[in-house]
Amino acid sequence: MDSIPSRSPLHGRYLITGASGRLGTALAARLTQAGAEVVLVGRTAASLAGARRTLHPSAAVEEAVCDVADASAVWALADRLHRDGGPFQGIVHAAGQFASGRLFALDPPVVRGILDTAVLGAHWIAQAFLPRMVARGEGQLVLVAAAAVAPGRGTNPRGTSVPYLVAKSSLAVFAHALDAELSGTGVSVSVVYPPTFEASARPGVLSATAVADALLALVIPGASAVSELVLTPVSPQTGPTGE
Numbered sequence: 001m002d003s004i005p006s007r008s009p010l011h012g013r014y015l016i017t018g019a020s021g022r023l024g025t026a027l028a029a030r031l032t033q034a035g036a037e038v039v040l041v042g043r044t045a046a047s048l049a050g051a052r053r054t055l056h057p058s059a060a061v062e063e064a065v066c067d068v069a070d071a072s073a074v075w076a077l078a079d080r081l082h083r084d085g086g087p088f089q090g091i092v093h094a095a096g097q098f099a100s101g102r103l104f105a106l107d108p109p110v111v112r113g114i115l116d117t118a119v120l121g122a123h124w125i126a127q128a129f130l131p132r133m134v135a136r137g138e139g140q141l142v143l144v145a146a147a148a149v150a151p152g153r154g155t156n157p158r159g160t161s162v163p164y165l166v167a168k169s170s171l172a173v174f175a176h177a178l179d180a181e182l183s184g185t186g187v188s189v190s191v192v193y194p195p196t197f198e199a200s201a202r203p204g205v206l207s208a209t210a211v212a213d214a215l216l217a218l219v220i221p222g223a224s225a226v227s228e229l230v231l232t233p234v235s236p237q238t239g240p241t242g243e
């Protein structure tokens with residue numbers, strides 16, 4: 001397992017949604033290696049257990065089953081986690097659903113899954129968890145959008161789908177609007193725009209670990225100076241999905 005060279009130890013509790021996915025698992029590894037305590041959130045115990053197995057056995061990790069599109073489930077999760085443990089220093093909302101293809105071919109449950117997980121999920125998480133951060137005067141919420149909707153990129157529908165682009169654009173608007181609303185509270189909301197990434201890097205395609213490393217800069221205590229982060233691989237993007 002890689003270690004992080006010359007990085008300051010992280011103390012504090014972090015929550016990752018989409019923790020059983022490529023980015024969530026890589027980020028959990030980086031955060032726990034850096035000394036943080038991490039709550040892994042996903043919809044199934046089996047997928048979370050799989051993510052847990054990729055982490056060091058001594059890592060401070062808790063698994064929490066929750067569908068972030070379900071407001072009452074997110075509130076119940078926040079109440080339980082705050083009752084049973086300390087406050088959260090940072091939350092990364094990496095849960096996401098993806099579909100390619102033309103809008104007319106997408107089934108309504110697929111459209112709903114994309115939008116509800118990203119956009120409503122961000123709302124419920126912010127409403128359920130951020131008031132406690134504001135009360136402490138410290139904390140970070142990071143939303144994971146996509147390079148396809150990064151500033152200056154316009155929308156690039158190549159290979160993606162309308163609801164995916166709408167969901168990711170909405171996360172950027174959400175981050176900027178809520179960050180402005182929370183100005184002066186010590187709590188920041190930022191957005192990251194990763195290009196297509198995979199579990200392992202290949203030419204022109206970032207690894208999930210590379211994205212996680214970049215994300216760490218947004219969740220360290222006091223990280224309020226960066227409001228958005230656009231990631232671009234060194235060589236031209238050739239991924240099939242255009243995410």
Ligand SMILES: NC(=O)c1ccc[n+]([C@@H]2O[C@H](COP(=O)([O-])OP(=O)(O)OC[C@H]3O[C@@H](n4cnc5c(N)ncnc54)[C@H](OP(=O)(O)O)[C@@H]3O)[C@@H](O)[C@H]2O)c1
Pocket residue numbers: 017018019020021022023024041042043044047048066067068069093094095096097098116117144145146147193194195196197198208243
């Ligand atoms: N991979 C890319 O190339 C790429 C590029 C740009 C942006 N992104 C974005 O980066 C984030 C992470 O991508 P990834 O490739 O790591 O994703 P992934 O491997 O497909 O994993 C997605 C994760 O989201 C979880 N999830 C989905 N719906 C959920 C819900 N309603 N409630 C709770 N958890 C839910 C899944 O867990 P369960 O299914 O177990 O619940 C899984 O852990 C996503 O937001 C994605 O849109 C990805």
